[in-house]
Amino acid sequence: MQTSDVDSRLLLGPGPSPVSERVLRALAHPTVGHLDPQFLELMDDVGTRLRRVFGTDNRLTFPISATGSAGMEASLANVIEPGDEVLVGVNGVFGGRLAEMARRMGARVATVEAEWGRIVPEEAVIEAVRARPGTRVVALVHAETSTGVLQPLGDVGRFLRETPTLLVVDAVTSLGGVPVDVDATGIDVCYSGTQKCLGVPPGLAPITFSEKALRRIEGRSAPCQSWYLDVGLIAGYLGQERRYHHTAPINMLYALHEGLRIVDEEGLEARYARHARVGRALQSALIDRGFTLFAQEGHRLPQLTAALLPDGLEEGPLRNELLHRFGIEIGGGLGPAKGKLWRVGLMGAGATDASVDTLLAAVDQLLTAAVRA
Amino acid sequence: MQTSDVDSRLLLGPGPSPVSERVLRALAHPTVGHLDPQFLELMDDVGTRLRRVFGTDNRLTFPISATGSAGMEASLANVIEPGDEVLVGVNGVFGGRLAEMARRMGARVATVEAEWGRIVPEEAVIEAVRARPGTRVVALVHAETSTGVLQPLGDVGRFLRETPTLLVVDAVTSLGGVPVDVDATGIDVCYSGTQKCLGVPPGLAPITFSEKALRRIEGRSAPCQSWYLDVGLIAGYLGQERRYHHTAPINMLYALHEGLRIVDEEGLEARYARHARVGRALQSALIDRGFTLFAQEGHRLPQLTAALLPDGLEEGPLRNELLHRFGIEIGGGLGPAKGKLWRVGLMGAGATDASVDTLLAAVDQLLTAAVRA
Numbered sequence: 001m002q003t004s005d006v007d008s009r010l011l012l013g014p015g016p017s018p019v020s021e022r023v024l025r026a027l028a029h030p031t032v033g034h035l036d037p038q039f040l041e042l043m044d045d046v047g048t049r050l051r052r053v054f055g056t057d058n059r060l061t062f063p064i065s066a067t068g069s070a071g072m073e074a075s076l077a078n079v080i081e082p083g084d085e086v087l088v089g090v091n092g093v094f095g096g097r098l099a100e101m102a103r104r105m106g107a108r109v110a111t112v113e114a115e116w117g118r119i120v121p122e123e124a125v126i127e128a129v130r131a132r133p134g135t136r137v138v139a140l141v142h143a144e145t146s147t148g149v150l151q152p153l154g155d156v157g158r159f160l161r162e163t164p165t166l167l168v169v170d171a172v173t174s175l176g177g178v179p180v181d182v183d184a185t186g187i188d189v190c191y192s193g194t195q196k197c198l199g200v201p202p203g204l205a206p207i208t209f210s211e212k213a214l215r216r217i218e219g220r221s222a223p224c225q226s227w228y229l230d231v232g233l234i235a236g237y238l239g240q241e242r243r244y245h246h247t248a249p250i251n252m253l254y255a256l257h258e259g260l261r262i263v264d265e266e267g268l269e270a271r272y273a274r275h276a277r278v279g280r281a282l283q284s285a286l287i288d289r290g291f292t293l294f295a296q297e298g299h300r301l302p303q304l305t306a307a308l309l310p311d312g313l314e315e316g317p318l319r320n321e322l323l324h325r326f327g328i329e330i331g332g333g334l335g336p337a338k339g340k341l342w343r344v345g346l347m348g349a350g351a352t353d354a355s356v357d358t359l360l361a362a363v364d365q366l367l368t369a370a371v372r373a
Numbered sequence: 374m375q376t377s378d379v380d381s382r383l384l385l386g387p388g389p390s391p392v393s394e395r396v397l398r399a400l401a402h403p404t405v406g407h408l409d410p411q412f413l414e415l416m417d418d419v420g421t422r423l424r425r426v427f428g429t430d431n432r433l434t435f436p437i438s439a440t441g442s443a444g445m446e447a448s449l450a451n452v453i454e455p456g457d458e459v460l461v462g463v464n465g466v467f468g469g470r471l472a473e474m475a476r477r478m479g480a481r482v483a484t485v486e487a488e489w490g491r492i493v494p495e496e497a498v499i500e501a502v503r504a505r506p507g508t509r510v511v512a513l514v515h516a517e518t519s520t521g522v523l524q525p526l527g528d529v530g531r532f533l534r535e536t537p538t539l540l541v542v543d544a545v546t547s548l549g550g551v552p553v554d555v556d557a558t559g560i561d562v563c564y565s566g567t568q569k570c571l572g573v574p575p576g577l578a579p580i581t582f583s584e585k586a587l588r589r590i591e592g593r594s595a596p597c598q599s600w601y602l603d604v605g606l607i608a609g610y611l612g613q614e615r616r617y618h619h620t621a622p623i624n625m626l627y628a629l630h631e632g633l634r635i636v637d638e639e640g641l642e643a644r645y646a647r648h649a650r651v652g653r654a655l656q657s658a659l660i661d662r663g664f665t666l667f668a669q670e671g672h673r674l675p676q677l678t679a680a681l682l683p684d685g686l687e688e689g690p691l692r693n694e695l696l697h698r699f700g701i702e703i704g705g706g707l708g709p710a711k712g713k714l715w716r717v718g719l720m721g722a723g724a725t726d727a728s729v730d731t732l733l734a735a736v737d738q739l740l741t742a743a744v745r746a
Contacts, residue, residue, distance in 0.1 A: 024401040042374060228443045
């Protein structure tokens with residue numbers, strides 16, 4: 001068994017998304033050192049480009065050297081201290097994960113729950129903070145990858161801006177696919193992953209911290225429990241001193257840099273429009289075929305569609321056939337949605353009309369065969 | 374600025390080491406999903422090959438999805454609980470980092486210190502454990518990258534095997550370059566990095582846990598503070614259930630798999646012999662040129678040589694010239710050794726006679742010019 005034996009797939013699941021030739025070529029560029037001036041220049045440019053896609057002027061904007069879930073952990077670990085009151089919106093797997101991580105860090109966690117597939121009502125979040133004015137952090141998932149819900153954030157952001165409470169937002173599946181607008185929304189810590197709408201392999205977690213978040217971090221009574229994710233230490237490498245912290249994952253950073261160049265060449269507005277257009281095309285085609293969209297109307301992510309299958313169809317075997325007969329990867333449900341739905345990602349380089357057409361042609365063959373059987 | 378503008382370097386610093394064409398090609402293989410059966414098969418094979426190079430039968434042997442320092446953090450975070458007594462051998466940067474991480478996790482940390490450049494005497498470690506029989510974990514650095522010291526472990530391993538105390542070992546710079554022998558030595562948790570003697574870009578941290586370590590983890594009174602590094606959760610993905618934890622860094626794992634195939638093709642004994650031979654050649658050539666080896670005689674790593682420069686020579690400007698005039702990267706000193714010494718790595722694909730010749734030719738030019746000036 002070797003890597004060259006691994007067959008290519010059309011990646012239309014919840015991530016990783018297809019990686020373009022340009023990004024793969026950058027990934028394979030000869031490795032240099034993490035203190036090489038050439039590499040440091042590239043890192044600075046990664047920061048500049050990340051600020052653009054996050055919609056922020058935050059100076060501390062960089063990729064964590066691990067995957068999106070480590071971005072989640074870094075965002076909480078830096079701003080939470082044991083005993084802190086933390087409020088988490090939970091309407092899917094990733095909200096649940098935020099709450100679980102915060103608990104492990106010793107926070108006193110309260111949740112605002114919503115049914116899977118529905119948004120967390122912003123007024124419920126604001127009310128919960130009013131009821132618990134000591135709340136230090138509110139954490140919400142912008143794009144809930146387990147359900148396909150796009151969470152509104154504007155009212156919560158406006159409200160928290162006038163309070164000492166920090167707003168932490170999971171933008172793993174949203175960044176580069178729909179606007180994130182960190183500064184305009186009033187987000188204090190925002191993290192993402194590379195393998196969704198940025199079109200880069202998994203392995204890095206872009207993250208950004210507001211000045212309000214940095215003041216919280218500077219005022220900590222004890223250092224961050226995680227040395228690896230301590231942004232105070234990482235900032236020493238990113239800043240003028242270039243102090244060695246850990247060895248950066250050089251080649252993954254090449255790939256991210258190239259992915260961000262592609263984002264900039266396309267332009268953010270054009271990129272969002274492309275994701276919106278193909279996502280809507282897929283969603284209406286699935287409805288035509290008897291699927292039921294899982295996410296609440298008006299709050300559907302274009303780049304990640306969760307859909308319940310037409311009555312009488314089993315999702316697992318059909319999904320398996322998509323992979324093995326057609327070479328198309330899509331995702332199944334997680335947690336309580338396991339076995340019930342499909343999750344289709346049209347993200348980054350995968351967000352094309354051709355992806356939709358290829359998928360629908362395969363689905364139509366499978367559905368025809370299933371009805372006949 | 375783009376990745377293709379980054380000039381190649383001959384990487385003879387403390388890491389990353391040169392990455393072969395084969396590994397770069399594997400890295401750029403089209404990305405597939407982390408639950409794709411093809412990828413899971415590759416992951417299983419990575420585990421098998423890692424067991425071989427670690428010298429272990431430990432079933433829980435896998436790469437952490439982050440760099441070597443995250444391997445250090447994972448090794449401690451899983452086995453330490455707040456209040457635990459932990460003993461760390463400190464004779465360089467990485468021992469100091471182990472102690473710092475353990476403290477952040479709430480451990481009561483004692484250290485056995487040795488002068489930089491000298492080994493931590495095994496009898497001092499054993500004595501310290503005898504004096505503090507409640508010691509839950511002893512942590513030692515096998516290959517101290519900041520000084521070039523190869524730490525003996527056999528006596529400590531034999532002693533701790535008969536006690537409840539766990540032995541955690543940093544093999545970041547040793548794995549694949551000198552024998553690690555996890556099982557024979559009695560190491561309970563051992564971690565490494567990919568960018569040293571394995572010849573793979575930075576980004577993954579191979580790690581292995583003994584049954585004794587797993588029993589300690591099962592008996593924890595509270596979950597691991599880090600969700601991302603919790604091996605109990607990661608084992609659910611590696612095991613039969615293939616339970617989603619986080620999205621594995623697919624392409625980095627392609628590269629690691631290819632790097633491990635190269636290790637197996639060469640054979641471990643041949644690989645160790647190659648590192649030993651070229652390391653010794655470099656060290657004696659440096660002595661001939663008036664350098665002083667920093668590490669204690671009899672305990673020198675062949676793959677990482679720390680050397681004080683001949684009197685009157687400033688390390689920084691010469692090292693800079695090596696990089697900018699000759700395209701050769703070597704490292705400077707860290708901490709108290711900053712500005713005093715060079716660190717030269719002959720690791721993985723960089724451990725060749727040609728590397729030594731190229732470096733010495735450049736050094737000779739620089740020294741001649743410096744003497745003339």
